[in-house]
Amino acid sequence: MSVIARSLAKSYDGVIAVDGIDLDVRSGSVFGFLGPNGAGKSTTIKLLTTLVPPTSGNIEILGINAVKHPLEVRKRIGVVLQQPSYEPNLSVEKSLEKYGMMWNVERKTRIDRTEELIDVFDLGEIRKRKNEDLSIGQRRRVQVAREFMHDMDLLFLDEPTVGLDPSARRRLLDFLKNKAKTGLTIFYTTHVLTEAEYLCDEIAVLNRGRILAVDTPEQLKNTFGQQKTIKIRLSERHHELADLVHGIPDCTIRFDTGTDIIIQSSKSELVLSQILQILIENNITVEDLSAMPTTLEEIFLKMVDTHASDS
Ligand SMILES: Nc1ncnc2c1ncn2[C@@H]1O[C@H](COP(=O)(O)OP(=O)(O)OP(=O)(O)O)[C@@H](O)[C@H]1O
Ligand SMILES: [Mg+2]
Structure with a gap:
């Protein structure tokens, strides 16, 4: 298991965002995390990636106790949060390059990966353009792309396809599918059911901080459909x-x-x-x-x- 959570809960000043959830994410699988606005998806991602501490409960990420050893966890995971993050004055290629440097990726690998990602994420035409001059969808593509500059065992993506056009969306999903085949574990939140069905091995449905169901897309359809x-x-x-x-x-x-x-x-x-x-x-x-x-x-x-x- 790449992710194990037990009785995980988070409250913000009395607001219960995550209300005692259990999670088991198999290594090498794509795990879909689905729920309406305010269900607690982003909070769960922040908990699992050690960005916020839980109010109670246990988290084990890649076999590491994430509450006790957050830094060890962070070295081995990738995260694309829901809110935009970019450096306004850097060009697309420079921001990929810089992200690689931040992760201590060696020069040759950095250059190769930058080229590969520019191709996969269709950033060729805008590679010299500053992030602040990009469209929202282009910026999101850069934000997702740069996460692949570094090696990781587990990747958290919080609604990565929001703002992407249908072809960019499909490209990303297929890229993620291939990454999963090479052994990467992906924790993926979305509102788009068809996307979850296309990509995910298992889907958990979250509502008001609680998990209503966890199953394969096929089983969910069998049980409820x-x-x-x-x-x-x-x-x-x-x-x-x-x-x-x-x-x-x-x-x-x-x-x-x-x-x-x-x-x-x-x-x-x-x-x-x-x-x-x-x-x-x-x-x-x-x-x-x-x-x-x-x-x-x-x-x-x-x-x-x-x-x-x-x-
Ligand atoms: N920093 C915070 N302070 C106070 N309340 C918060 C904070 N972060 C989240 N919440 C509350 O916790 C609940 C869960 O929010 P969260 O962002 O996890 O939902 P979500 O499932 O990601 O929703 P969305 O689909 O809109 O992204 C919401 O009621 C939200 O208002
Ligand atoms: Mg969210």
Whole structure:
């Protein structure tokens, strides 16, 4: 295990940001950390990277007690925090170079890596440009790229793809996937479910400082996603349809405008045939009808939603 946390908690002046979480991140895996705004993702990253001390709990990073030996941990990890960090007056290539120097990377390696990263992160055209003159997405790319100037066993990335366009995003994800294949362990936070699904071996869902579920993307979908989403669009408004559908067992109405109705069910075949029957019996004309597997995104929203209304 590259990361082990037990009963990890952090409060800021009475605000509980992380509320007693356990984590086990296998070495060489990509671990996705997902949750809505304010869930405690960034706080967890700061705890695991020794940037803030925990209120209570234990952290072991690469076999080192991180609370007792923060400096030893920091030497062996990489971190890209959520907030921007750059030196305004340095050019892109100089900032990579300088970051390498800070990490005592030898000259030849530094030069090779700078070139490689300029290529991978598509920074060629802007390599001489000062960081302060970059666009937000370009700056973020430089911030992520420079972290790869040094060797590390474990990398923490806090929403690295925010501000990146689709092709830059895909490039980064593929680069990370390859890095993971060479043995790098990656702890990755995101709001983008499709991204987590593409990249991560395991996903933990965090809400209000607590972990709601940890599993592989496939298992999460199996456990929570037996459900299908049925979408009905009517040619005219029929508010009575919702009431009629309501009577069908194992059928939850998620959305209803009278013309657009979204239903979730784990027995969708049965539900569909009953809906069709209702539509025919009541002479309701359908413009569109579809049944689709519930996506990870829907599962996530449901999980977070359910737990929000619990408290
Ligand atoms: N330095 C701080 N002082 C006081 N409260 C803080 C501090 N840092 C974080 N918090 C609070 O802790 C909670 C968790 O914040 P955190 O930044 O970890 O969330 P997050 O999951 O990273 O959210 P986002 O998706 O918006 O980045 C929030 O309620 C936040 O307001
Ligand atoms: Mg955050």
